[in-house]
Amino acid sequence: MSTQQSGENGSGVSSSDGQDFWQSETISLIALSSMSGVGYWTLRKLALSGITFQEVTQAKSKLQLTNYLKQSECKIIDKVVETWFESHEKILQQANKLYLDLRKQEIEVIHFKEEKFPQSLREIKDPPQWLFVQGDVSVLHQPAITIVGTRKPTQDGKFLAQYVGRSLPYFQGVTVSGLASGIDQIIHKNSLRFNIKTIAFIGTGILLNYPSGSEKLRQEIYQKGGAIVSEYLPHDSYSAANFVHRNRLQAGLARVVIPVEWQEKGGTAHTVRFAKENNRKIICLRQPGWDDSHTELSVAKEMGAEVFTIPGQESEFRKAVQQCLELNTKKKGVKQDEESMVERNLPLEQGYQQLELFPELKSLPGEEQK
Numbered sequence: 260m261s262t263q264q265s266g267e268n269g270s271g272v273s274s275s276d277g278q279d280f281w282q283s284e285t286i287s288l289i290a291l292s293s294m295s296g297v298g299y300w301t302l303r304k305l306a307l308s309g310i311t312f313q314e315v316t317q318a319k320s321k322l323q324l325t326n327y328l329k330q331s332e333c334k335i336i337d338k339v340v341e342t343w344f345e346s347h348e349k350i351l352q353q354a355n356k357l358y359l360d361l362r363k364q365e366i367e368v369i370h371f372k373e374e375k376f377p378q379s380l381r382e383i384k385d386p387p388q389w390l391f392v393q394g395d396v397s398v399l400h401q402p403a404i405t406i407v408g409t410r411k412p413t414q415d416g417k418f419l420a421q422y423v424g425r426s427l428p429y430f431q432g433v434t435v436s437g438l439a440s441g442i443d444q445i446i447h448k449n450s451l452r453f454n455i456k457t458i459a460f461i462g463t464g465i466l467l468n469y470p471s472g473s474e475k476l477r478q479e480i481y482q483k484g485g486a487i488v489s490e491y492l493p494h495d496s497y498s499a500a501n502f503v504h505r506n507r508l509q510a511g512l513a514r515v516v517i518p519v520e521w522q523e524k525g526g527t528a529h530t531v532r533f534a535k536e537n538n539r540k541i542i543c544l545r546q547p548g549w550d551d552s553h554t555e556l557s558v559a560k561e562m563g564a565e566v567f568t569i570p571g572q573e574s575e576f577r578k579a580v581q582q583c584l585e586l587n588t589k590k591k592g593v594k595q596d597e598e599s600m601v602e603r604n605l606p607l608e609q610g611y612q613q614l615e616l617f618p619e620l621k622s623l624p625g626e627e628q629k
Contacts, residue, residue, distance in 0.1 A: 277374075280313075282358075285368040287312035288389065290354035292492045294342055296335040299492050305331035306371070306388035316351070318343075357493065365481060366393045366465055379403075383511035383537045387490040391465035394481030398456050399488070402432040402584045405513035405534075407506075407527050408442025408520045416442060416520030419544045422569055423517060424449025429577050432584045433458060433485070435509055437502075438473055442519050447476060450485075457485040460509050462502035464495035503529045510534040515583035517542050523555045535562040540583045544569050544576070 291297050291312060305315065308330035318324035321340050328336045343350070361367070369376050371388045377399040380386055392399070406423055409416060420442045427434065427450060434450045436443040438459040450457035457480055463469045465487065468477065481487050490508065491501060506526065510516050510533035518541070521527035534541050541564035543556055551557075556566055567576040 281368075281370060281373055283313050284311060284370060285389075286351070286354050286358050287316040288368065289357050289493070290316055290347075290350050293350060293354060293357075294339055296333060296339050297331075299490075299495060301331045301333050302492075303388055316343075316347070361391075361465075361493070364393065366391055367396065368392070369396060377512060379513075380508060380511050383507060383533075385507055386511075387508060389490065391489045391491075391493065392486050393465060393488075394486035395456070395484050396486065398433055398458060398484065398486050399512065401456070403435050403458065403513045404430065404432050404580065404584070405435040405509050405516045405530070405539075406442070406446045407436055407509060407516070407518055407530050409522065409525065409527065410439050410441040410443075412441050412445075412520050415546050415549075417445065419546065419569060420445040420519045421449070423519060423544070424452075426573075426577060426580075427455050428453045430580055430584055432514070435460065435513055437461065437505070437509060438470070438477065438480075438487075440470055440473075444473070444476060447480060451479055451483055454483075456483070458512070459485070459487050460505055460512075461487060461489045462491070462505040463489065463497045464491045464493045465489045466493045467496065469497055502526055506530040507533040507537075510539055511537055513539055514585075515540040515542055515580055517544070517580075518555075518559070519544060521555050523558055528555070528558070531559060531562065531564075540579075541565070542567070542576070542579055542583075547571060 288302065291302060292299075302312070305312070305327070310327055310330055315324065315327045318327060321344060324340050324343060325336055328339060333339060369390050369392060371381065371386060375396055376390070380390075380399075390399075404427075406420075408420060412420060424446055433456040434446055435458045436446045438444065438447065438461055443459075447457050447459060459477065459480055461467075461469065468474045477487055488508070489495075490505070495501070503526065506529045510530050513534070516530060516534040516539050518527045518531050521531070531541060533539075541559055541562060543559045543564050543566045545553065545556060545566055545568050547568055547570070549556075556564075560566060565579055567579070569576065
């Protein structure tokens with residue numbers, strides 16, 4: 260029942276013992292996930308028990324496999340055991356094929372104990388046990404700013420999201436969001452516009468295109484040095500619970516979380532809560548004249564968030580974000596901003612023009628024209 264594959268053509272990676280192990284671990288994960296009754300939570304519990312997926316797929320007897328599956332709290336162990344011993348060769352063959360298909364799409368799987376797994380996610384209270392990553396895995400190790408918000412922003416919300424997006428050239432970090440319509444896509448698009456790598460944590464399997472219509476943006480993200488990331492199994496569909504569970508990864512990867520227009524009981528509120536639980540800095544924005552109806556800001560303040568008024572506190576906001584990203588603060592003012600723009604391959608004149616947000620932002624540039 261070995262999951263080891265070797266050779267060049269249609270065989271996967273085999274350049275070192277370590278890569279062979281993790282390749283086989285991934286194929287075993289895919290194989291087990293294809294069986295009825297073995298889903299994300301079953302496999303997660305199995306990983307947390309300390310048993311490798313290879314140990315499961317290489318079980319020598321039904322009793323041994325049964326004992327492994329008991330660690331995962333699988334509800335239909337007998338059926339899974341019978342299916343495996345009847346069809347394991349076919350299951351592994353199909354898993355190897357899917358593994359190769361994933362690699363062709365620039366998708367790889369990194370495991371919790373693997374060296375390339377991001378340390379920031381190892382340290383959160385409920386870390387993922389694996390990640391499917393489409394694009395550049397190394398981007399997960401760079402200082403990150405998570406910027407999230409409502410799917411249906413008001414004009415105020417769009418304005419603030421565009422302001423944050425246009426401020427990105429000041430910072431030496433990558434961005435993180437969730438690919439959703441609204442605030443998330445505004446941030447991803449502005450990141451790409453300023454040649455800043457961006458990461459999208461999605462709440463479905465890596466092979467699903469969700470939300471509908473995001474395929475082009477998704478492709479641009481990973482083709483320009485960013486990444487699409489999911490901890491769910493390749494074909495897993497979406498659910499409200501999946502999105503909430505996903506949000507801890509958005510918060511966990513970041514050094515600072517910036518929620519832009521959100522509701523006290525909405526999805527973004529979960530990201531804010533996860534940021535608080537994992538000691539991530541929270542920075543909120545407001546507009547002049549906002550009244551007490553924005554109760555989410557009071558909630559954020561209780562969690563230790565800083566709140567800046569835009570327009571009015573632009574420099575204070577930038578300084579707060581810079582400190583979170585541990586930027587070199589020896590160089591101050593315009594000179595530092597110019598250097599950051601040059602690093603982003605952004606012409607200085609264009610950069611200044613696009614960062615002067617008032618009053619040019621009335622037309623909300625960067626949004627799709629309707």
